[in-house]
Amino acid sequence: MPHPRFTLVRNTVAASLAAASVCASLQGQVTLQPKSMRRVAQVDPRYVSFNVEAIEITGGRFWKPFPKKDQPPAAPGTTTDPYQYRPPIDLSRPKIRKLAGALAPSYMRVSGTWRNSTYFQDDDAPQMSTPPAGFKGVMTRAQWKGAIDFAHAVGADLVTSVAISDGTRDANGDWTTTQAKTFFDFTRKAGGHIAATEFLNEPTFAAQGAAPTGYDEAAFAKDVKAFRTFLKAESPETIYLGPGSIGEGVPMIVGMPMPKMLSTEKMLQASGPVFDAFSYHVYTTLSPRCVGKMGLSWEKVLTPAYLDRNPDTEAFYAKLRDTYLPGKQIWLTETGEAGCGGSPWASAFIDTFRFADQLGSLARRDVQTVMVNTLASSDYGLLNEETLNPRPDYWLAVLWKRLMGTTVLDAGPAPDATLRIYAHCMKGVQGGVSVVALNIDKDAEHALTLPAAERYTLTAPELLSETMMLNGKPLQAGEDGTLPAITGERAKAGEQKLPPASITFFTVRNAGNAACRGK
Missing domain, CATH: 2.60.40.1180 (Golgi alpha-mannosidase II)
Known part of the structure; x- marks a missing residue:
């Protein structure tokens, strides 16, 4: 996220x-x-899938859950600090493995905004206390090996992205393959396989995602072409997903001005048809963590207009797919109840209507997979991050996996x-x-x-x-x-x-x- x-x-x-x-x-x-x-x-047999954020793997500051009461507040509030520190997630726990395994087969996407600036520490030493220059976080071999082992254990295929921040750039500002190569090489050595990858997480918000200063559509096009050359030589069977955009088509908060962002259409015009499949992200609203009282109240959730935000957003991106990547599949690689960690009611029964309608409407539109953010972190997690107890959206996912086949x-x-x-x-x-x-x-x-x-x-x-x-x-x-x-x-x-x-x-x-x- x-x-x-x-x-x-x-x-x-x-x-x-x-x-x-x-x-x-x-x-x-x-x-x-x-x-x-x-x-x-x-649709893909892995139609219902999930994200484990890269910052969960490394440990770090992620969205702080809202305080739990008997019921979430009717009127959205704010928190003083929207983040809280989490140690690296323990994916070896039998409970989380058993619950995630019930969603097999699935994709497990390890990415997110923090992945854009995460350094892969290619040795067996303890995690660096300070990232190298040009990076904001560090992922160790042991941490990534834990994610690979988890994916094997729960019947999930790995999806990810790579670092693109200043630390990956040469003196001319060009993206270099060094970090991506060490990451892919170790993945193979550790017995893993990256089924699909995006280049970076959410290029429409490149400035917020640790891209170099002045990053624009032309810079994106240059980078994704270079990454395609690398990927097809390094791991030709890996599906190249892109662009991985968000924030266009349907406003997440009606009436709120959007920050400066890159245009997916201009990115695709500049890059040409480099991607194997079209990917995009969607959140139907923003959490009050980020927008305070402008956030959606729970009383507006069970309305056709709110539910239609999912197919309407897909229609916007599908039109771009049809124009610039005709005939290619479309994947939804990150989604949840609300951006910024979910609203106070993201973990409640009321959100299952959005989730069920999203699964039903997007399957009809031939979207191949829907990757929920997250498996077990913050309010929009399928599982409670402290107890790992399933939330209503988890049960909806289980019913969908058990009953609904791939033919729509x-x-x-x-x-x-x-x-x-x-x-x-x-x-x-x-x-x-x-x-x-x-x-x-x-x-x-x-x-x-x-x-x-x-x-x-x-x-x-x-x-x-x-x-x-x-x-x-x-x-x-x-x-x-x-x-x-x-x-x-x-x-x-x-x-x-x-x-x-x-x-x-x-x-x-x-x-x-x-x-x-x-x-």
């Missing part, structure tokens, strides 16, 4: 009736026909702005279909009619609760990270009620969908 930086389409009843896979009445009841849902996209289906339009429906082929079941329905109305039920299914309804005692309920029972991991049995309830064919403020997965094992029968 970087340092501070600064439409709804309403479907008509007629459009719903015209869809092959859904019918709608004037009362908003929806009839789903899973057998006839057509394939619209395909057209669930058809819903007749109401407060009902959102997404469908995939059911994971591991030939011909089966999985549906997820979000009722974002806090006061009223919705209803679906569909064939016999298994039902998994997620609710909470309160929207700001950190307790997630599955079919009325709290979800809780064991002290060692063992997950409870996650089973659905049998639902007969016919109408199914969706409680207010709920997320419900349905698995239709015998749907007989031709697109879900495999080859």
Whole structure:
């Protein structure tokens, strides 16, 4: 996560009736026909993935969690110091390994703004107390080896970026390969493999990300071309991701002036088609850590306009992809509830609606992977950083991984702005279909009619609760990270009620969908 930086389409009843896979009445009841849902996209098996920030690996000052109370405050506040020091994260703990392993297969991205200026200490000595000139942090061999071993243990493929700060530059200011080469060479020696990499984290905010003074689009283009030459010689099988931009398309805070930033379009015009896949980042808002009372209040979260920030941002970057990298995949390599470590309610049930809608809407748009920031740090972590206990977003990720396959289906339009429906082929079941329905109305039920299914309804005692309920029972991991049995309830064919403020997965094992029968 970087340092501070600064439409709804309403479907008509007629459009719903015209869809092959859904019918709608004037009362908003929806009839789903899973057998006839057509394939619209395909995502990576590692669609739901996570970040472990480089500064977590090295130790350092990262976003300080908000003080915990019975409930997060309704009105955003500020903290005196937005950061707190953390020692290097211990990725050898059995609990974190077991919980992260439940998300396999996944990508584990080790990057972030601090990675831009992190020196790789290529020896076995203790961590330097002071970074070399031109760097702000130090990563040791032992620390990076710990990350490599963790990735192996949890079924994750590594994604990263490299240092680009003044310490990597020659007398002319040109980026040099020395640091990147020692990093890649040691990764191989340690038994690791970098599946994909960006050059630097978030070049649109280069000035905030330790880039040299005066860094512009032309400098970026020169650097990424040099890095491509290095990468294709050093690790040709590694996917070159870029540009890794953020902050364009949809303002994170409506009405707030943005700081000076680089233009992704100008960067791509200058660099040419050097990237193997297009990457971008998105946060739907900024934490009150960075913007104080201008931050979004939790009452605005369950609204179509807020949820649509994800697909609207993707649409902006997808247009640039189509223009400058046509035919290339698009990856979301960093995302979370709010930039600057998450809002006070990022760890609460209310955020699962944003997360579920993000996963559903971006899969339909053929985004290949969504990498959540972070696994276990600050308020937006999937796990509580002190106890490692799962938060609601973690449970949502587990349900998604277990039930939703990689083939994305057209669930058809819903007749109401407060009902959102997404469908995939059911994971591991030939011909089966999985549906997820979000009722974002806090006061009223919705209803679906569909064939016999298994039902998994997620609710909470309160929207700001950190307790997630599955079919009325709290979800809780064991002290060692063992997950409870996650089973659905049998639902007969016919109408199914969706409680207010709920997320419900349905698995239709015998749907007989031709697109879900495999080859």
